[in-house]
Amino acid sequence: MLWIKSLHIVLVASWFAGLFYLPRIYVNLAMEKDPAATARLLLMARKLFRFMTFIAVPALACGLWLWLDVGIGRGQGWLHAKLGIVVLLLAYHAYCGVLLRTFQRGENTRSDKWYRMYNELPVLGLLGATLLVVVKPF
Template sequence: MLWVKAFHILFVMSWFAGLFYLPRILVNLAMESHAAATERLLLMARKLYRFMTILAVLALVFGLWLWQGYGIGKGPGNGWLHAKLAFVILLIGYHHACGSLLKKFEKGVNKRSHVWFRWFNEVPVILLLAVLILVVVKPF
């Protein structure tokens, strides 16, 4: 089970690298006015989104494997896991929101400012902090 845990952590970390970087590319897209630079940023964003989707799926698969292997979440004192899973659902939603925003840039219909994307860029940091505290401290 330790191998499964190691791979789960690896894929979660890698997925978060994408969740941190893709919104940063969106900030740059919202500020860009040159067509060539916009196309380059869109190419980077598309490739990153595809790759981070694979990483997300692998993180979820290894997480489910851990859950089944350890039987975590059953019985008293495992409320932290249910809270963590709620945050994971929010992260999956955030991931899909990134894809939706990317599609708007591809279609040329983005209406949001770079300032909005800078705030949007902070969401995964907050979610990671919440998950990390739940997993390490297990407050309930």
């Protein structure tokens, strides 16, 4: 169980690295005027999104294993709240893909300031999930 928990933590940390960094690439893309720099940033964004998606799958699998097989949090309210946050983070991840396709088509209409604000949302998710797991308030 401790091996799976450790793996889950490492995989989630890796996924969050992408959730934090990809919108920062979008900030730069929203400001960029040079086609060569835009192409380089789009390549970075595509590779990062692919990595994030690849790493999210085993992170979720380990979390489900801990919940369904090991029984961590089973029947406890804090876990249901955490699962709600995970669903929101998955929606955020999916929307990052939508935004990437918008940039790839050259159809971005949002400002770099909007992307800076958007970039802060996973911090709230990480804070909420961590507090729920550590404090277990209900």
